[in-house]
Amino acid sequence: MDASSLKIIKARAITPQGILDNATVVVKDGKIASVGVDDLYETATIIDAVGKYLSPGFIDIHVHGGGGHDFMDNTIEAYLEIAKLHASYGTTAFTPTTLSCEHEELLKTLALYEEAEPLNADGARFIGMHIEGPYFSMEQRGAQDPRFIRKADAAEYTDVLNKSKIITRWSAAPEVEGAIELGCYLTERGILPSIAHTNAVYDDVVTAYEVGYTHMTHFYSCMSGVTRKNAFRYAGVVESGYLLDGMTVEIIADGRHLPPSLLKLVYKIKGADKIALVTDAMRAAGMPPGESVLGRLTDGLKVIVEDDVAKLPDRSAFAGSVATTIQLVKNMVTLAEVPLTDAIKMMTATPAKIAGVADKMGTLEVGKYADMVLFDDDINLHTTIIGGKVVHTV
Structure with missing residues (x-):
């Protein structure tokens, strides 16, 4: 999967401000480009979270x-x-x-x-x-x-x-x-x-x-x-x-x-x-x-x-x-x-x-590494993403 451009849609994104429903997270060049509901970029790959939780890795x-x-x-x-x-x-x-x-x-x-x-x-x-x-x-x-x-x-x-x-x-x-x-x-x-x-x-x-x-x-x-x-x-x-x-x-x-x-x-x-x-x-x-x-x-x-x-x-x-x-x-x-x-x-x-790496990872915020996980309501893992690249999926 292309790690340079990725869009995750329909996610329940766990952000520092709380859980954002029906969220879209856009990844460019391995980093988070946007977190929210707006589609700011054309992307090569779309992952439909279908309402799953999207967490920082x-x-x-x-x-x-x-x-x-x-x-x-x-x-x-x-x-x-x-x-x-x-x-x-x-x-x-x-x-x-x-x-x-x-x-x-x-x-x-x-x-x-x-x-x-x-x-x-x-x-x-x-x-x-x-x-x-x-x-x-x-x-x-x-x-x-x-x-x-x-x-x-x-x-x-x-x-x-x-x-x-x-x-x-x-x-x-x-x-x-x-x-x-x-x-x-x-x-x-x-x-x-x-x-x-x-x-x-x-x-x-x-x-x-x-x-x-x-x-x-x-x-x-x-x-x-x-x-x-x-x-x-x-x-x-x-x-x-x-x-x-x-x-x-x-x-x-x-x-x-x-x-x-x-x-x-x-x-x-x-x-x-x-x-x-x-x-x-x-x-x-x-x-x-x-x-x-x-x-x-x-x-x-x-x-x-x-x-x-x-x-x-x-x-x-x-x-x-x-x-x-x-x-x-x-x-x-x-x-x-x-x-x-x-x-x-x-x-x-x-x-x-x-x-000592909080400036690079640990939260879903713009500019941080696109390291993320998707899991369901029962906290069963679905997908692991590192630097915008899917490295594991169920």
């Missing part, structure tokens, strides 16, 4: 894999196939995410991003790399490999950042030795420090927030709540996320990592402007249930996928998500009883702001 700022691939496989094929898989579920832009690993392996993963990006013709856009680890709390490591958990090493992270220019976020535990210095360094370089896999208390979080740790990775998962020391109670990371109004959070709204009650609580306290929905998807996303691997195929963690989530083989804990972005939106509406427009905001505009 979904932006997932935490993805490890999908379709049987993981970014830690360190192949160009993995990057491209993951991008295609998630585009087929409504993702139009995403942040490839690493796991705690050896230094040289991380450098390989980052280098492959730059090789794969220009070859990514039919998948979700790459919008920067998210490094998750290895500077974490051992007690809150979750499914991160304990062999690689360590204190923040300035020589190590400066080497990584000097060799790669595509890193946009780095997740660390603020109480770990060297993590505050890391946060300062990242902030100076325009990279977002994020709090994750942490046993911190409120004072630790406030200190981290003041140096730039303004986001929390997979809120609730692998982070402390209220703790007791010598009979005294201390607010943990979860409570800190609520107390700090400027702190943004991301949640895995797969209906497994957080039950409906907690989805409702996060939404009630933080609101759609401070919440990003993320899949945190591993390689088994889009695959049948059964055995899988978290991380590299060669030496990753064996897991079992059942009940729509990855678990440790002994079923003692979750070991990754197999969610998709269209599922996240549906869950927030059906399980958390969130208005559709707010569910969409948490999957589009808010993650775009957190990722």
Whole structure:
């Protein structure tokens, strides 16, 4: 389909001002040229939405894999196939995410991003790399490999950042030795420090927030709540996320990592402007249930996928998500009883702001990338459009 000229008609367009019925959206040269009811341009291709919802494309700022691939496989094929898989579920832009690993392996993963990006013709856009680890709390490591958990090493992270220019976020535990210095360094370089896999208390979080740790990775998962020391109670990371109004959070709204009650609580306290929905998807996303691997195929963690989530083989804990972005939106509406427009905001505009790409995507506005999705009243995906090009349709 011609990506240079496109017109979508009879849509219920989800705009920053609300839902616009019987809307026409015109695309020229991969960007949105008009949003409304007027036909301002002759177009080569018309898509009749037949009353379906037209939303900005979904932006997932935490993805490890999908379709049987993981970014830690360190192949160009993995990057491209993951991008295609998630585009087929409504993702139009995403942040490839690493796991705690050896230094040289991380450098390989980052280098492959730059090789794969220009070859990514039919998948979700790459919008920067998210490094998750290895500077974490051992007690809150979750499914991160304990062999690689360590204190923040300035020589190590400066080497990584000097060799790669595509890193946009780095997740660390603020109480770990060297993590505050890391946060300062990242902030100076325009990279977002994020709090994750942490046993911190409120004072630790406030200190981290003041140096730039303004986001929390997979809120609730692998982070402390209220703790007791010598009979005294201390607010943990979860409570800190609520107390700090400027702190943004991301949640895995797969209906497994957080039950409906907690989805409702996060939404009630933080609101759609401070919440990003993320899949945190591993390689088994889009695959049948059964055995899988978290991380590299060669030496990753064996897991079992059942009940729509990855678990440790002994079923003692979750070991990754197999969610998709269209599922996240549906869950927030059906399980958390969130208005559709707010569910969409948490999957589009808010993650775009957190990722620093709101000037290019995240809303249906003139001049932004023509990244869009069509879905029906039951929030079943129909079409994914990236840069005005249809990359998936049912």
